[in-house]
Amino acid sequence: MNNNQKLERGAEDIFGNWMQASMDFWNSMTGRHGGMFDPAGALAQAAQSSSDQAEKMWRSGNKMFQLWFSILGEPENLSSFAKGAEVLPGFMTQTVQQMWESFVEVHKQLLSRSTPLGQKAPASDFTQPDLNIFRTWKQIYQKEFQKFLNVPQLGLTRVYQERMQRFVDEANLFGTALAEFVRLFYVPIEKSLDIMQTKVEEMIEAGEFPEDPKELYLQWIKVLEGHYTTLLKSPQYTQVLNNMLQNLVKFRNARNELIYDALGNIPIPTNRDMDELYQEIYQLKKKVRELSRKLEAKSN
Amino acid sequence: MNPPKIAVDLILKKLAEDTEKVRIRAQKASEVLLSPLNTDIATTPHDVVYQEDRIKLKHYKPAEVRYSTPLLVVYALINRETMLDLQPERSVVRTFLEHGLEVYMMDWGYPSRKDRYLTIDDHVNGYMDNVVDFIRARHQLPQINLMGICMGGSFSVMYAALHPEKIRNLIATVTPTNFDTDAGLLHVWTRDMDADTLVDSYGNMPGDIMNLGFLLLNPARLMIDKYMGFFENIDSKPFVENFIRMEKWIFDSPAVPGETFRQFIKDCYHQNLLIQSKMELDGKRVDLKNITMPLLNIYAKFDHLVPPRACELLTQKVGSQDVEDVCLETGHIGIYVSSKIQQQFAPKILDWLKARDGSAKTQAAGKKASGRRKSASKAKPAARSGAPATAS
The missing domain is CATH 1.10.287 (Helix Hairpins)
Structure with a gap:
């Protein structure tokens, strides 16, 4: 041995x-x-049958x-149980390892993207590399984390558990899309402030600094407007905006499903119930209008 | 010793002066903001003469009626018709009344969840047709004048094409009919918009979401500079009152019924069916050649929501020979609220209608003067009025 x-x-x-x-x-x-369940006294006698059952x-x-x-x-x-028990720490280690690798990946992406931060980008360029971090994060999320939320659920509460998982999943995706949109929307502010900083430096060097600070504000707002005009027309903005809206809708739908489940247990109709009713009323009203018009035309 | 390059002493002096100004302004501002303010909008007296579901028909009667045919104004489903009567001295409605024109105005109300299934057909061939019939019966007239604003203009064009026998003169103001253009950001953004998922999820399109979209059209001006302007003038009571009136109007945004929104985005923005006379309402084709009544088409040169390119094709596509394009040098909202443009916009409509009003004499004069025309105003762009890039 x-x-x-x-x-x-x-x-x-x-x-x-x-x-x-x-x-x-x-x-x-x-x-x-067993002794406790033994009948003793009048009260116990009365409860004997249920006591026996218990x-x-x-x-x-x-x-x-x-x-x-x-x-x-x-x-x-016992031996196979011990082996099975060994699997659990292995599973945990693997999960932690995956999460750690993802974290390192995001960190690496951040570091590589932050390199060009000090460099100047042309006014029309809104494809700054640091914006890709959101897509990288989304890819990592979809590859490494989403699968945990897609694990099939079992039993009586399967549907509810899956809805909760879908809600968490959609919330994560919407959060990422919203962050990407906000980041992109902030780019013109960042750029315009950079430009103003350079301008102010040039003004100071040339000794032409305006006496009225409002002049600086007016210049800044003009530069900012120009940057926004460029951004808002760009295909990237349209794509990010639509992506954010799509994710918002999906998140909203997932959240509503949860609310409908909760409302199902209390006497409050959901939007879904009411929509069915409204649709019927709408169709009935339309039919009544049509018939009354026909009747009017006939009587005339 | 060389003099310093930057006059630091002057800058500091200016800063000290500004600090003092800000202090005085803040003191006055508290007096203004804490005093009673008159910020009511749509104060011109009117009666509600017709009501159906959520919609109301407002009637404005002049002291002396000088036009034989009343005018029905159809506003958009986005924002509210109160924009035409924002403040007494800049009210399109008041100008019409002062010149003796009887005005009816459609108040679309606030759609609730139950209105989500209402289509463009329900608005045009349902509510609008009922209202037109009501006015015709009330005045015992076979035809009335129709004026549409923005989306309400598109509805009016559809109505005039489907019921030409009921409309005497048609006025389209900042009315989008050609959606195949990149000139306006809305046209660019909506091209990829998935209206189905939005409507399926929201039911009705919430006004707040649309308003946010309009603010995003020019964030620098509408989210920053506009409020800087407010703080600079916060010590002026008339300025504050007018600013708040405008704020009240901008953010008073009813939702758009879901099916109407879906159809407008898909048929108009995605497929551009209206200008091609291919759009259908409940199976009835909207043929622009059926618009044979006189048509006045007014739009704004600096309109970034409904750019001139979206409006100007209409007069070429209709069947009428009496058409006129007028391009005013202002923006989408400036056309109705700018004090400078007020001197051109409402008077132009009044003159044009007068030339085509009921009596045989004026009708003949109107027809003689008619023909395909294109004119542009010489007015300069409206000064900043706090007017937003909100759709109407």
Whole structure:
């Protein structure tokens, strides 16, 4: 017997002993509870039938419990249980490792994107590399994290669990799309401030600094307007805007599904219920209008 | 010793002066803001003479009626018709009344969730047709004059094409009919917009979302500079009152019924069906050649929501021989609220209608003067009035 086998054997013995002790404990507890369920006195007499039923259930449960643990306590099963238990830390390690790798990836992206920050970008260029960080993050999210939210759910509450997971997923995607939109929308402010800084430096060097600070504001707002005009016409802005809107709608729909589920348990109609009703009313009204027009035309 | 390059002493002096000015302004501002302000809008007296579902028909009667045919004004579903009567001294409605023109105005109201299934057909062939019939019956007239504003102009064009026998004269103001242009940002943005997912999710298109979109058209001016202007003039009571009136109007945004929004985006912005006479309302084709009544088409040179290119094709596509294009040197809202443009906009409409009014004499004069014409105003662009880039 090598060291590993010895260790395994030792672990099995400990587990087996613990199993035996716990079975003994529950046996004695069952015996005591059994005593408690024994009819004694008038009140107990009245409750005898339900008490018997409860005792029966208790004994049956205990029997299953014992049976299950005695099977588990067999050496070969204990060994496979121990092996199975080893899987859990492995799974955890893998998950943490994946998350860590993703974090490192985002960090690497940030570092590589931050290199050109000190460089000047032309006014018409809104494809600044640092904006790609949102897409990189989205890709990483979809590749590494989203799958956890797509794990199929089981049982009676499967639908509700899946809705909750979808909500979390859509919230994450909408958050990313919104952040990308806000970042892009901020670019003209950043650029215009950069330009103004250069201008002010030039003014100071040339000794032409305006006496009225409002002149600087007017120059800045003009530069800012120019940058926004360029940005708002760019295909990238349209794409980011539409992407944000699409994600907003998906997030909203996922959130509404959760709310509908919650409202289903209380006597409040949902938008979905009301929409069905409104559609029927709309169609009926239209039909009534059409018929009354026909009737009017006939009577004329 | 060389004099310093920058006159630091002057800059500091100016700063000290400004600080003092700000202090005085803040003191006055608190007096203005804490005093009672008159910020009511749409104060011209009127009666509500017709009501159907959420819509109301407002009637403005002049002291002396000098036109034989009343005018029905149809505003857009976006924002509200109160823009035509924002403040007493800059009210299109008041100018019309002062010249004896009887005005009816469509108030589309605030659509609720139950209105989400209403289509353009329900608005044009439903509500508008009922209102036109009501006015015709009330005045015992076979035809009335129709004036449309922005989206309400598009509805009016559709109505005139489907019911030409009920309209005597048609006036389209900042009315988009040609959507195939890159001149306006709205045209660019909506090209890729998925109206289906938005409408399916929201039901009706919320006014706040549309307003946010309009603010994003010119963020530097509408989100920053406009409010800087406000703080600079915060000590002036008339300025504050007018500014708040405008704010009230801008952010009073009803939602647009979902199916109407969907159809407008898909049929107009995506497929540009209206100007091609291919649009259909409940199976009825909107043929612009059916517009045979006189048509006055007014638009704004600096309109970035409905640029001239979106408006000017209309007169070429209709069947009428009596058409006129007027391009005013202002923006989308300036056309109705700029005090300078007020001297041209309403008087132009009044003169044009007078020339085509009911009596045989004036009708003949009108026809003689008619023909395809194109004119442009000589007015300069309106000064900053706090007017937003909001659609109407």
